[in-house]
Amino acid sequence: GPTFTLGDVRLGRDAAGLDPAEFGLAQGEKAGSLTILKAAEQMADRLKQEGRPLTEVTRRDVVADHETQTVDLAIDVEAGPVAPLGTVTVKGARSVDPGFIAYYSRLRPGQTYSPEQLRKAGERLRTLGVFSSVTVNEADGLATDGSLPIGIVVSEGKHRYFGIGASYSSVDGGGIEGYWGHRNLFGEAESLRIEGAVRGLGELKDVSDVSSLDYTAGITFIKPGAFLPSGTLEASIKGSTLETDYYDAATVTGKVSYAYEVTDVDSVSAGLSLAYDSIDDAFADGNEYLTFGIPIGYIRDTRDNRLNATEGHYGTVTLTPSYDVLGQTFFTSLEGSISAYLGFGEDDRFVLAGRVSAGSLVGGGDLSAIPATRRFFSGGGGSVRGYSFQEITPYNAEGEGTGGPSYMTANLEARINVTDTIGIVPFLDIGTVSDNTVPDFNDIKMGAGIGLRYMTPFGPLRLDVAVPLDPYEGGSRYAIYAGIGQSF
Secondary structure (H helix, E strand, C coil): CCCCEEEEEEEEECCCCCCHHHHCCCCCCECCHHHHHHHHHHHHHHHHCCCCCCCEEEEEEEEEECCCCEEEEEEEEECCCCCEEEEEEEECCCCCCHHHHHHHHCCCCCCECCHHHHHHHHHHHHHCCCEEEEEEEECCCCCCCCCEEEEEEEEECCCEEEEEEEEEECCCEEEEEEEEEECCCCCCCCEEEEEEEEECHHHCCCCCCHHHCEEEEEEEEEEECCCCCCEEEEEEEEEEEEECCCCEEEEEEEEEEEEEECCCCEEEEEEEEEEEEEEECCCCCCEEEEEEECCEEEEEECCCCCCCCCEEEEEEEEEEEEEECCCCEEEEEEEEEEEEEEEECHHHCEEEEEEEEEEEEEECCCHHHCCCCCCECECCCCCCCCCCCCCECCECCCCCECCECEEEEEEEEEEEECCCCEEEEEEEEEEEEECCCCCCCCCCEEEEEEEEEEEECCEEEEEEEEEECCCCCCCCCCEEEEEECCCC
């Protein structure tokens, strides 16, 4: 039959002061049933945000006039009184301390009621990883003191886990890895993870020649809700050996850091680190460094989805003053990155995504006084696709890559959903690594390509094919990347 449009729209009771057009009920627009149902619920949510938990839709009359092909609406919403949160109870906890659950939810008696606050409390508890389900329930009515009791119901998952994995690279051959973890070490969702990996099996020429392999091992401890509900304490020690085309490094790093969520989208962190490096690079063999650092960071994240964002932005800034005890060298690393996302069309079937990253090393005197693991290289899946890992770098007279004290990269993608599950992504990456403290853009490299995305409930599966537009002599001619989630 014909499409009906909205005619007279009347809002009554506590909804009388709302504008129907804000909820998609403008006169002359299509009178879709889903639009009408959602609009009434959104009006109730709007009034709930004023701290009125008992808000409900009490009337929704829909009258269709078949002669004029219009639909008249009458919607009443009763808001009820403003109420604070009352007693917070926890059910279903077994080995996780119920007091910690209430503490970490950040729901406190006396706070003004907010449905968004309750939603975020549930999300917070789910991210701990110790629960298979979390439900935050509101009482049907107010307590005698006028407050709204809140009930948190949890179901604990398995706290211990382990895994093994394998990988293959057309350059380095195969690799194996394994890990073991505990998600609730002392009863307050403390996590402990022990992991290790061996890579480079394709370069092993003799069974006894294990020194050519790359090894990684580490242990990490995380305490959520440390000192404050919004704080997280993390301590780790990790060791690795790494052979690249530009340096060989054996590294052991210990780190302690504390992160604090300032708001729902802003967080800051600070810590202490101590790293020992033994490095063979373009400058010399057997260079040793013992570097003390104070990493300080800031993150702002307004993305609607971390694995497949369609709006918002994600920005990071990290400042790390460092001192090499053995070389008596002081230097500071400053890095920043900003990503932005803009969706178009129905259900955001087209998303324009961009990212700009830059970094600089200040101090240190000669470049060789800074560990190669702290210098900047570019190229590969995380920067300029099409070029091999760390291929974009300044080179000395012997043609050996040295790394540089500054870099800048830019990435642009057009993410197009062809169907509900298949997407294509043409992209362009640009990057440079400079000999100077500030990028001079004397050697700009660009890579371009196209990617395929397969959408799954846990995020898109990614396959990208890229070529360098200005390849190095004897360098990479193409590259293929695979992963889970968008490239940035």
